[in-house]
Every structure is written in structure tokens, then in C-alpha cells.
Amino acid sequence: MTRVRMTGRRARLLTAATALALLSPLASCSSASTAVEACMGKQAVSATTGELEGTYTGEAHAKGVKITLKASDTGTGGTVTVRNWPTGSWYKSELGATFxxxxxxxxxSGTGSDEYGHVQLSFTEPERFLQDDTLDSLSIAKDSQRIYLYEDDDPDVCPTFRLRRA
Structure with missing residues (x-):
């Protein structure tokens, strides 16, 4: 084995390049919103009921799903209706049975630098669901032209269960 000793500027450049190469995979995962931003817009820390009110249709694994959010007169939340909404704790791997x-x-609203806003759903019809019986929390992504509600399950890929406001 031959040893090469480098000093000065060339050694510092090599050390910096090596450090950059080692850290670059971590840099690509450092922002939880990177994959979300690429396909839907920036994850929202907060949103108002007025911004979110409307009808959303499913894309990718949520194709055929529809959710309508109607704001209440009080300015917080409101009523929700869903069509073809997934049931069961296994909805994450496939859409399966719906209601x-x-x-x-x-x-x-999000409360810290790593937490983002989300829509919390509470179903009363056809019956009240227990925890893990259905998807009841959706994250929010938006840009100047689009708003999405989605299941935030893997920050490194574009969410497959996502609904876009029509």
C-alpha cells in the first residue's frame, strides 16, 4: 500500500469534498417537506377554515375518494362529508373497503419547527369510528395555486393518499 501525504490547499479541498460527499445523503433527508413540496406544495404550518373549505378529489391511491369541507359560521372547523373513504387500520397499504x-x-396548527398543521376529522355517520378504524387526520400542503390534504406517512416520498381541492 502506497501512502500519499498531502498538505496545504489540496489537502483541505480533499477533506472538504469528502465531508460533503458523506453528508449529502443526510442533507437530502433534512427537510421533511422536500418530497411534499416537489409534488404538492409546501407543508402548511397553519391554515384557516376559509382557506380549506371546498371539495377535494383523490389522486394516486386515493383515486375515487372525495371529501367536502364546509366551514361553520363560528369560523372554526365545520362539517365534512366523504365518499369512498377508507376503513380499517390497513388502509395505509391499500384502499380496501370504503364508506x-x-x-x-x-x-x-403546528406547534413547533417540525410540526405542521392538519385537518382533524370526527365521523358521526354512518357510526362513530374507533382509533385506527379510519383515516381521521390529514396534513395540509399548499402553494399559490393548489391546496392538498394528504396522509403524511413518509416525508421522503410524495404522499400516495392525497386529495386536491377542485
């Missing part, structure tokens, strides 16, 4: 129903919704 049409209704209930209420509210917007919860």
Missing part, C-alpha cells in the same frame, strides 16, 4: 359518511372537522 360514505359525514361528521365534523377542525384545523389544528
Amino acid at each position: 360514505d359518511g359525514s361528521g365534523t372537522w377542525d384545523v389544528l
Whole structure:
């Protein structure tokens, strides 16, 4: 094995390049919103009920799903209706059985640098669901032209369960 000793500027450049190469995979994962931003817009820390009110249709794994958010007169949350909404704790891997129903919704703002706002759903029809019986929390992504509600399950890929406001 031959040893090469480098000094000065060339050694510092090599050390900096090596450090950059080692850290670059970490840099690509450092922002949880990177994959989301690439396909839907920036993750929202907060949103108002007025911004979110409307009808959303499903894309990717949520194709055929529809959710309508109607704001209440009080300015916080309102009523929700869904069509073809997923049931069961296994909805994450495939859409599976679905239901049409209704209930209420509210917007919860993020509270820290790593937390983003989301829409909390509470279904009352056809019956009240227990935890893990259905998807009841959706993250929010928006840009100047689009608003999405989506399941935030893997920050490194574009969410497959996403709904775009029509």
C-alpha cells in the first residue's frame, strides 16, 4: 500500500469534498417537506377554515375518494362529508373497503419547527369510528395555486393518499 501525504490547499479541498460527499445523503433527508413540496406544495404550518373549505378529489391511491369541507359560521372547523373513504387500520397499504359518511372537522396548527398543521376529522355517520378504524387526520400542503390534504406517512416520498381541492 502506497501512502500519499498531502498538505496545504489540496489537502483541505480533499477533506472538504469528502465531508460533503458523506453528508449529502443526510442533507437530502433534512427537510421533511422536500418530497411534499416537489409534488404538492409546501407543508402548511397553519391554515384557516376559509382557506380549506371546498371539495377535494383523490389522486394516486386515493383515486375515487372525495371529501367536502364546509366551514361553520363560528369560523372554526365545520362539517365534512366523504365518499369512498377508507376503513380499517390497513388502509395505509391499500384502499380496501370504503364508506360514505359525514361528521365534523377542525384545523389544528403546528406547534413547533417540525410540526405542521392538519385537518382533524370526527365521523358521526354512518357510526362513530374507533382509533385506527379510519383515516381521521390529514396534513395540509399548499402553494399559490393548489391546496392538498394528504396522509403524511413518509416525508421522503410524495404522499400516495392525497386529495386536491377542485
